[in-house]
Amino acid sequence: MELPVDADMLSAALLDIEDKRSWDARAELARAILLEQAAQELGDPLLIARARLCQANMRMRDGDITGATEQIWQVHEWAVANDARVLLARMHVLWSYIHQHLGDAEQGLEHALLSVELLDDEATDHMHIWHRVKLADAFWAAGSMDAARVRYAQAEDLAVRSGSLALLCLLNNQAFAEFDSGETQRAEQVAGRLQHLAVEWDVRLEPDYLDTIGSIQVGNGSFAEAEATMRLCIERHGEGQHDRADALAGYLLTLAQAQRGRGAFDLAQQNLDECRDLCVDRHLLDMLVRLHQEQAELHAARGEFAEAFAMHKTFFTAYQNLHSLQREARTRTRQAMFETVEARQEAERFREQARRDPLTGLHNRRFVDESLPTLIETDPALTIALVDLDHFKQINDRLSHNVGDQVLIRVAAMLAEGVAGACPEGFAARMGGEEFLIVLPGTTPGRATALLDGIRRTVRDHDWRDITRGLPVTVSIGVAAIADDPDATQPTLLSTADSHLYAAKHAGRDRVVSAASRGYASAA
Secondary structure (H helix, E strand, C coil), X not given: CXXXXXXXXXXXXXXXXXXXXXXCHHHHHHHHHHHHHHXXXXXXXXXXXXXXXXXXXHHHHCCCHHHHXXXXXXXXXXXXXXXXXXXXHHHHHHHHHXXXXXXXXXXXXXXXXXXXXXXXCXXXXXXXXXXXXXXXXXXXXXXXXXXXXXXXXXXXXXHHHHCCCHHHHHHHHHHHHHHHCCCHHHHHHHHHHHHHHHHHHCCCCCHHHHHHHHHHHHHCCCHHHHHHHHHXXXXXXXXXXXXXXXXXXXXXXXXXXXXXXXXXXXXXXXXXHHHHHHHHHHXXXXXXXXXXXXXXXXXXXXXXXXXXXXXXHHHHHHHHHHHHHHHHHHHHHXXXXXXXXXXXXXXXXXXXXXXXXXXXXXXXXXXXXXXXXHHHHHCCCCEEEEEXXXXXXXXXXXXXXXXXXXXXXXXXXXXXXXXXXXXXXXEEEEEECCEEXXXXXXXXXXXXXXHHHHHHHHHHHCCCHHHHCCCCCCEEEEEEEHHHCCCCCHHHHHXXXXXXXXXXXXXXXXXXXXXXXXXXXXXX
């Protein structure tokens, strides 16, 4: 495969996987892996995420639900952080399928709803159609066929207006859903429309669509028609490149059901024997369970009731074993989901901890360095202040460093409470030692100075006797504002605040100094 050389070509190649139905999931997985390598070389995070989500989709279609789950989480965090709506919409379709696989129809429906709500003008026509089809499928899986029909109709209207071939797959899904819901007449009508449209558009129906039609014909007692449909299905399967391991076994099983229905027991047995060989060779345990059930039905139709009873017991045992294996597989998938979520949450906790001062719980210098430059660039009403404890060395020397830590913790709480009460979008941070920073977005210098003086008073007037044994605790504060220097950067703004803090110390401490005011006296 020749890899795309630029972002536009790579995006088009990914869209070819995303919006076209391929029957060869493994080949498309290999292709998506190569496309991710190309995206990595281009350094484009969106294309990387799209390629990984394509891989997850193909792993899921190939039966590797656990692998798909782990890979979706690789995409999830980036997509949410960057509000990549189209990518999120595609991701929720996959989550819907996975939750349905886990037997959680309600969660599956919730994700399917989100996959439609996230669609916007950037979504392709195929997405608008297909996501509504999957929402309809989710309503059917949740036992609400009336709601499913509404969504199938919406998707059909979009498909007709755009002339999309997705209409064929839509009708196939609806026909199967109606049939599975016991609405055999409705199923037959939808299947008839599918066949009529294929003729009108001169399109060969895929084997899976023919299998749906054949199953409905069996259910409605049209056994001869069903046999003809399934022979055509198997013929077309042999002509195509279909890698799904259980496809042919399933087609042979439906054919055997049709032949049993019309009394061709020997032919039915031949196809069941071939189906059994495939099941054993390819380890198709779920298909083997269905085969045991059909074999019991065939014995009963021949009047071989002892054999039918014995086969029914075999079926029941195989069904229980399969149910146990499916439960284990779902447990592995849930564990993969849990471990990935837990790892992501742990990483988020680690990132948060790395931006917090362990003693006081305030933000630290790393957080300041990450957040302050953006505020300086975007907020013309930003005001900051450096806060320093007065004569803090005396507390450490005369009382102990443990007492000093207790003072720092209590002062930090006062700063945080003072900021939260007057400027909820602001924050306090510990810069190191006994020095703190207060950041006040959208706050004029005059209002900020008054707010900061209130914090100064709170610290000074607090009853410190239980900690400092009579030693006073006060703070000096230096203020700097973007309003006073519109071209300020983080270094210059902090330098201005530090200069004003020095002036507050030099003037006698326990005061606030800004460019507009040379300070509030401690006796005020």
